[in-house]
Amino acid sequence: MPLVIIFGLVTLLCVFALVRSLKEKNFLGIVFSFGTVAVFGWFTVMTVIQSGYPVAH
Numbered sequence: 001m002p003l004v005i006i007f008g009l010v011t012l013l014c015v016f017a018l019v020r021s022l023k024e025k026n027f028l029g030i031v032f033s034f035g036t037v038a039v040f041g042w043f044t045v046m047t048v049i050q051s052g053y054p055v056a057h
Helices: 002-024 027-051
Strands: none
Touching: 002 027
């Protein structure tokens, strides 16, 4: 299930963006990156719960 991997990568990139925005005190960047982390993080967790973690064949 590549969807879990894509959601996880997007979440990780947005966490890095959130940390960078916090360092630079970019308030609009903080709002958007926090919102993206919240949404894609939720999708990642729910997809893992629903479909399970992808196994290597």
